[in-house]
Amino acid sequence: MNARTHYRTFQTTKRTAVKWGLVALFACLTFLIVPAQAKYATFVMDAETGKVLQNTNADTRNYPASLTKMMTLFMLFEALESKKVTLDTKMRVSRRATWQPPSRLGLKRGSHIRVEDAIYALVTKSANDVATVVAEHLGGTEWEFAKEMTKKAKEIGMTRTTFRNASGLPHRRQLSTARDMAKLGNTLWKRFPQYYSYFKTESWTYKGRTYGNHNKLMKKYDGMDGIKTGYIRASGFNLVSSVNREGHRLVGVVFGGKTATQRNNIMARILDQSFTKVDPQMMAAYQKKTKAKKEQRVQEVASKRRSTGWGVQVGAYGTYSKAERQAIAAVKRAPSYLSGAQTMVVPLKNGQKSVYRARVVGVEKREAYRACRALKKMRQPCMVFRAKSTQVALNK
Structure with a gap:
């Protein structure tokens, strides 16, 4: 091996070490700049009328975590609607995108990902590297894209929300509320019925690997068809859900769950309470039918x-x-x-x-x-x- 080869090997090793050192430093700093105390909040609204059915600290500002990706998808759906991109448009992966902390898809610098695959990756895997790819493709830089996200949030009535990135990774000025996130979830359903069905995706396969949706409650709570989970240490476990039962659609939000299971249990409880307010007879009949089905399953198992x-x-x-x-x-x-x-x-x-x-x-x-x-x-x-x-x- 000659001196030039030695030098090239040294430079490659040096760049790799610097890259991963910066990734580790970024991950540490982002968590250090945010306080660890998560704020608890819940909110349920009637999707058709906008009537508030449940409210606990709904206007308290909190860290949205990966609920942020709902707005990233909103911007991408708008771009699809205006023909700026198509589902087959290929978006280039930058070095900065590959540096994003997990959860991520593990994209390689210089590679490309289709818009539709990006949608699935954000809905199921909640991939931070993909969020950055979308932001840079649509906004030039993630910072500029975040400013457009904030502007769009204000337009749809999210008055207490600011975005600083497209993924929801920790940032002390990236804040939202349970009420604002309910507005976003409801607007996604109303504004983009042709794309909203992506939020129902239970699993998605990409390059031979299958990714399941983080929203496990969707399989257990009858009528739930989306939309997004979120977690960072500073926010706790967050969830926005949209549920349709007997023609009644509700949008619910939970911020600050201590565990995913606790968050899901809280969501199920506040949705049940809200459906009872909307249509007591329907809810009573539904609970009776659910109880009968459960008893039948128990008898079948026993038999x-x-x-x-x-x-x-x-x-x-x-x-x-x-x-x-x-x-x-x-x-x-x-x-x-x-x-x-x-x-x-x-x-x-x-x-x-x-x-x-x-x-x-x-x-x-x-x-x-x-x-x-x-x-x-x-x-x-x-x-x-x-x-x-x-x-x-x-x-x-």
Whole structure:
């Protein structure tokens, strides 16, 4: 290797070290400049009338985190509507875009990404590098794009919102409110019905890798069809949701959840309360129908378990009553695997003396083995067996 080659290798290594050093420094500084205390706020509005149905600290300014990407998508949808770009337009990836902290798609400098893929990446993966690519393509620089985002926010009535970047990464002056984010979510639904369906995307595959939507509540809460989650340490767990039930559409916002699960539970609760205010009879009928469906599922599971030919034996005892107690106790100790199964006591003549085997039957093979593992950890004797179809519990 000659001196020139050595020099080139040294320069390449140096540039790489500087690049990742700057990335680490940027990530640290962005988190340091923002206080760690997240502010709790909730808001629900009727999408058609604008009527406020629930309000807790709705005008308190907070860090929107990745809810910011809703406005980035708003600007991109406007560009599609005005024919400035098409879904097949390829946007170039800059060095600055590749430096964005996670979550990111991992784009390479100098590569390109289609507009439609960018939409999917923002909706599902919430990719920060893609947000920067969109900002630079539409605004020249992310700073200029953020100014246009703020201007557009004011136009649609988001009076207490300012943007400083397209991703929602921490910035002390990037602030919004629950009320403003509800307005944005509602405007996206009303203004861009041809593009709003992207927010329903549950998963998206790009270059052989599949990305799931971060909005897990969308699968669990009936009628929810979007739209965006957000999290940074300073904001807590945020969510904007749009839900349509029986022709009634509500937009809900939660800021400052302590965990994603807590945030989702809060959102479900305030939406239920708001639907009850809008149409009490509809909500009562819906809850009744939901309860009936749940009971039906429980019965189906129990029926399936009763017809399944596997069980566990949790010991053999000298008296019927002790064996019965042990079988019942086993169900209580491992409810995830044995709930709904049938307890039984099976006698066995051992010479002149009878012993009673404590059993739980009517589970799948996999559940039986998992139940035994769980019970053995509790120092409960357990063995798996294949139950005979003719086995019947002995009545005392």
